[in-house]
Every structure is written in structure tokens, then in C-alpha cells.
Amino acid sequence: MLRLHNTLTRQKEEFRPLDPKNVRMYVCGPTVYDRIHIGNARPIVVFDVLFRLLRRQYGAAQVKYVRNITDIDDKINNRAKERGVAIGALTAETTRWFHEDIAELGCLPPSVEPTATGTIAEIKAMIETLVEKGYAYEAQGHVLFHVPAMMERPPLPQHVYGLLSRKNRDDLIAGARVDVAPYKKDPADFVLWKPSTPDLPGWDSPWGRGRPGWHIECSAMARTHLGETFDIHAGGLDLVFPHHENEIAQSECCNGRPFVRYWLHNGFIERGGEKMAKSVGNIDKVRDLLDEFPGEALRLLLLKTHYRSPLEFTKEGLREAKADLDYFYRALARVANVEAEQGVEPAGALEALNDDLNTAVALASLHYNSGLALKEDDPAKVRAAKAIIAAEGALLGLLQSSPDAWFRWQPPKSPAAIDEKKIAELIDLRLAARNAKNFKEADRIRTELAQQGVILEDGPTGTTWRRAS
Numbered sequence: 001m002l003r004l005h006n007t008l009t010r011q012k013e014e015f016r017p018l019d020p021k022n023v024r025m026y027v028c029g030p031t032v033y034d035r036i037h038i039g040n041a042r043p044i045v046v047f048d049v050l051f052r053l054l055r056r057q058y059g060a061a062q063v064k065y066v067r068n069i070t071d072i073d074d075k076i077n078n079r080a081k082e083r084g085v086a087i088g089a090l091t092a093e094t095t096r097w098f099h100e101d102i103a104e105l106g107c108l109p110p111s112v113e114p115t116a117t118g119t120i121a122e123i124k125a126m127i128e129t130l131v132e133k134g135y136a137y138e139a140q141g142h143v144l145f146h147v148p149a150m151m152e153r154p155p156l157p158q159h160v161y162g163l164l165s166r167k168n169r170d171d172l173i174a175g176a177r178v179d180v181a182p183y184k185k186d187p188a189d190f191v192l193w194k195p196s197t198p199d200l201p202g203w204d205s206p207w208g209r210g211r212p213g214w215h216i217e218c219s220a221m222a223r224t225h226l227g228e229t230f231d232i233h234a235g236g237l238d239l240v241f242p243h244h245e246n247e248i249a250q251s252e253c254c255n256g257r258p259f260v261r262y263w264l265h266n267g268f269i270e271r272g273g274e275k276m277a278k279s280v281g282n283i284d285k286v287r288d289l290l291d292e293f294p295g296e297a298l299r300l301l302l303l304k305t306h307y308r309s310p311l312e313f314t315k316e317g318l319r320e321a322k323a324d325l326d327y328f329y330r331a332l333a334r335v336a337n338v339e340a341e342q343g344v345e346p347a348g349a350l351e352a353l354n355d356d357l358n359t360a361v362a363l364a365s366l367h368y369n370s371g372l373a374l375k376e377d378d379p380a381k382v383r384a385a386k387a388i389i390a391a392e393g394a395l396l397g398l399l400q401s402s403p404d405a406w407f408r409w410q411p412p413k414s415p416a417a418i419d420e421k422k423i424a425e426l427i428d429l430r431l432a433a434r435n436a437k438n439f440k441e442a443d444r445i446r447t448e449l450a451q452q453g454v455i456l457e458d459g460p461t462g463t464t465w466r467r468a469s
């Protein structure tokens, strides 16, 4: 039984999908104007584990995971101007970078990855309905959601504005900017549509040429692909207010139905005791870290802390994660030729993940079973351990490469990079020398490779190599 912490109730609740044959989840994706940093990667990785868990529980074909690309935003427009590139070229390039980065973090692609620019008709339809129902109004080319209208006339009993973030009227007014735009009827009102000047992206609409606000993009993409009510909506803690609160307001007032049943939010990544953020200037971009560490070490680091807790990011932590993976892969190497036991359940990791995605405890189980694979002599226990490691690794999205590939990994931009083709040639030359009983030459080749950090291992099936650690 899966239990998840629901931000709506601030409690762990048993997860029961509306339809077990169609389990639906939405995660807010990136705004594509720059490389993602490790803080942006955290929700993508932790909710990838949830996706894997749901697929295991309900069947891969029964789970629909939607993660959007926000490709309309003022940050995008400004960056394109700074760099002197077309907006479409910037968003296409940044989207490609995002896909490359998260693939190296071992994330499965979502079932659907909609874009805001591909959902304009649906966005406009929702705004029109909100205006018709009296929850939104037009002012100076803008369309605004009117928060007091929802307060006075909740779309569902008790579904007033502020339900998710637990903000009251005073908080909302205090939170609104000091200089409230003059066209707003109420300081808490927020933008659904805004006018575009000719140099900015824009679409024709009943309110003139313009572009959507960020919140309505997600409401429309979610409704288009998951329906009016769905199971899980997730994202970073900083999205609770205003983004997710506003998504609920728009969707429920438009549809007249409950929007989302379980809201999940991951904690912040911190660096030097402060939240990692571009505005603070303490970010580590994923690509820069991938130049130094394998993506799997980044993934493991993100999973060693429970997703709701803050995570203090350090390079030392990444080195430890890499050392943990060395241990797991050494265990896999030792049992490489052992036949895995059939029908073994990854019970330890499953129990931990079913308890609100407790990845830290699931990893402890993976450690324990790797220890068995490394040290145990009883063949039955080793066969069971091998099966459990494989199943737990699949659930966590870890250990998906071979021990050989893991131990050969080298930083892509390292000046001391080892040429794999060259190594293969030298191994062949050494074999030829040995066959010719020229042991002096064979030893010389072994020494030459060792000086480059390459360790040869002669086994019954031939010679393999790994990097010296």
C-alpha cells in the first residue's frame, strides 16, 4: 500500500487512484531559457522514482505521466534579446539541453511532454470560460483572475482560494507587490492573458494579440492530457504559492470539478546554508557537474535524502555518492556469472518507497544486499541477493549500466582522458606478445597502461580493464 504526503492535508495518506487502469500524474517542467541547475533536477529525479513505482504497481501502460515544457515566458524573451537569437531557436536548444541532462540522470521520458505554445487554443478556451462564469475580467488588454469572485462563490463547497498554501486574505494582500498594477480590481488578482508588443510572441484572441500567463499554461496542459480531475500533481516547494494555488483556482472555477487529489512537493537544495537559486548566485548547473561526475552519482546524491527534506549540496557529497556506486558495482561484478534467483521481490525497497518515497531507506536495503553479494558464500543467498539488487536498482533507476562501463567512466572533458580504442589495441598487442612468449614486451604494455590509470585483469574469458580508482 502506497502512502504519500499530501500538501493539501499536510498528512501522509493512502494513495488510491481514481481509476487504477489510468493512473495520472503531472509534474511542472522547466522554463526553457538556460541550462538546469541541480535544484531544478531534484523534482525531475524524485518524481521519476514515483513514476517507476506506479508503473511497477499498476502496470507501465496504466500510468500516464505528463511533464510540460514552459516555452512562453518573459525570462525567455529577455534571454533571446540578450543573446541576439530567435526565441524559437533559444527554446529548441534549451529543450535539447534539458533532455540530454536528465537522460544522463537516468530519468525515463514522460508519457507526454506538451509545450505551452502547442496548447494556445486550449488556454484561450479556459480563459473564455472563466470570463463567462464571472471569475475573470478584461482590463487594458489583460485578462485577470478575480480572487474575490472565488472567495464569494467557491466552485465547490469549501474550495476557496488559499486551500493549498493556507494563506488567508491578509497574507495575500501583504504578499502582493507594493505597486499593484492599476488595472487590477484586487491586489491578489493574477494574470491569465497579457498583451504582446509586435516584437514579442503573441496570438490573436478575443482580448487582442497577446500571450498567456504562466499559471494558466499548466492548467490547460493538465486538462488537455489528463482531464479535469486527476490523481497526482507534483513540483518543487516554491511552486505551492502562487503557481499551484492559482492552477487550482483556474481549473476548479473553469471546470466546476476538483482538480487534483494528491499534491506532492519536494524540498529545496541548499548550498552554503541558503536555498540554491539563480537570484542568490549559488547554483551548480547539471552540465558542469556532469563534466566532473557520472550522472548516476548525481542521481544517487539526490535520492540519499528524503524528497521533502532540504538537501545541502556539496562536491564532497557527490564524491561519496560515487564511492557508494563503486561499492554497488563491485558487488554486481562479483556476481556477474551467477544466475539470479527467479521470482524474488525487492521487498525492502518496496516497503520503503511505499512509505512516502523513502528513498534513503530503500538505498539502505540496496547496500545490505550488495554486501551479501560481495561477501556471502552461500550460493542460494548470493543468487537471491543478485535478483534483489537488480529489482531494487530498476525501481530507483540506478545500476542500469554494466560494472565494466561504470569502472571505465571518465570525465568527458578531462585532459587525461583515456582513448578506449587505443587500450583495446594495446591489449591485443600484449596478447600477441604473450602468445609469442615475449613476456618482457607484455609486461611493458601492462606498465604503460598502468601509468595511464588503466588496470588490466586477466580472467578465464580474456583480459578486461578498469580505471584505477
Ligand SMILES: [Zn+2]
Pocket: 027, 028, 029, 218, 243
Ligand atoms: Zn506548472
